[in-house]
Amino acid sequence: MKEQLTAVFQKVPEGYIAFVEELPGANTQGDTLEEARENLREAVAMVLDANRQLAERELVGKSVVREPFALAHP
Numbered sequence: 001m002k003e004q005l006t007a008v009f010q011k012v013p014e015g016y017i018a019f020v021e022e023l024p025g026a027n028t029q030g031d032t033l034e035e036a037r038e039n040l041r042e043a044v045a046m047v048l049d050a051n052r053q054l055a056e057r058e059l060v061g062k063s064v065v066r067e068p069f070a071l072a073h074p
Contacts, residue, residue: 002067003071005044039056 006021012029016036019027022044028043030036 007037007040015041018043023047 005023007018008021009016009018015029015031016033017027017029018036018040020040023044024042026040026047028036028039030039
Protein backbone atom coordinates (compact mmCIF):
# COMPACT_ATOMS: atom_id res chain seq x y z
CA MET A 1 0.00 0.00 0.00
CA LYS A 2 1.41 3.40 -0.97
CA GLU A 3 1.46 6.34 1.39
CA GLN A 4 -1.30 8.86 0.79
CA LEU A 5 -1.11 12.53 1.61
CA THR A 6 -3.85 14.42 3.41
CA ALA A 7 -5.60 17.31 1.67
CA VAL A 8 -7.41 19.72 3.99
CA PHE A 9 -10.17 22.00 2.69
CA GLN A 10 -11.55 24.75 4.92
CA LYS A 11 -14.72 26.65 4.03
CA VAL A 12 -14.24 30.41 4.32
CA PRO A 13 -16.51 33.29 3.26
CA GLU A 14 -14.58 33.65 -0.01
CA GLY A 15 -14.81 29.93 -0.90
CA TYR A 16 -12.27 27.31 0.26
CA ILE A 17 -8.66 27.33 1.34
CA ALA A 18 -6.70 24.13 0.85
CA PHE A 19 -3.38 22.63 1.85
CA VAL A 20 -1.59 19.31 2.12
CA GLU A 21 -0.69 18.50 5.73
CA GLU A 22 2.49 16.63 4.86
CA LEU A 23 3.86 19.02 2.22
CA PRO A 24 4.72 22.52 3.42
CA GLY A 25 4.12 25.13 0.75
CA ALA A 26 1.38 23.19 -1.01
CA ASN A 27 -1.53 25.50 -0.32
CA THR A 28 -4.10 27.33 -2.39
CA GLN A 29 -7.69 28.50 -2.55
CA GLY A 30 -10.73 28.30 -4.78
CA ASP A 31 -14.23 29.68 -5.12
CA THR A 32 -15.65 26.14 -4.99
CA LEU A 33 -14.48 22.90 -3.43
CA GLU A 34 -13.77 21.42 -6.88
CA GLU A 35 -11.77 24.48 -7.90
CA ALA A 36 -9.77 24.27 -4.66
CA ARG A 37 -9.10 20.56 -5.35
CA GLU A 38 -7.82 21.27 -8.85
CA ASN A 39 -5.74 24.22 -7.65
CA LEU A 40 -4.25 22.01 -4.93
CA ARG A 41 -3.22 19.37 -7.48
CA GLU A 42 -1.42 22.12 -9.40
CA ALA A 43 0.16 23.53 -6.22
CA VAL A 44 1.51 20.09 -5.22
CA ALA A 45 2.98 19.58 -8.70
CA MET A 46 4.59 23.04 -8.56
CA VAL A 47 6.09 22.47 -5.08
CA LEU A 48 7.51 19.08 -6.09
CA ASP A 49 8.92 20.51 -9.32
CA ALA A 50 10.49 23.49 -7.54
CA ASN A 51 12.05 21.22 -4.90
CA ARG A 52 13.40 18.93 -7.62
CA GLN A 53 14.96 21.86 -9.49
CA LEU A 54 16.56 23.23 -6.31
CA ALA A 55 18.05 19.83 -5.49
CA GLU A 56 19.36 19.38 -9.03
CA ARG A 57 21.09 22.78 -8.96
CA GLU A 58 22.64 22.07 -5.57
CA LEU A 59 23.94 18.67 -6.72
CA VAL A 60 25.54 19.77 -9.99
CA GLY A 61 28.99 18.22 -10.26
CA LYS A 62 28.49 15.93 -7.27
CA SER A 63 28.46 12.17 -7.39
CA VAL A 64 24.92 11.06 -6.56
CA VAL A 65 22.62 8.11 -7.12
CA ARG A 66 19.04 8.87 -8.15
CA GLU A 67 16.33 6.23 -7.97
CA PRO A 68 12.55 6.03 -7.62
CA PHE A 69 11.32 6.15 -4.03
CA ALA A 70 7.87 5.19 -2.80
CA LEU A 71 6.60 5.00 0.74
CA ALA A 72 4.92 1.73 1.41
CA HIS A 73 3.26 0.25 4.48
CA PRO A 74 3.59 -3.46 5.21
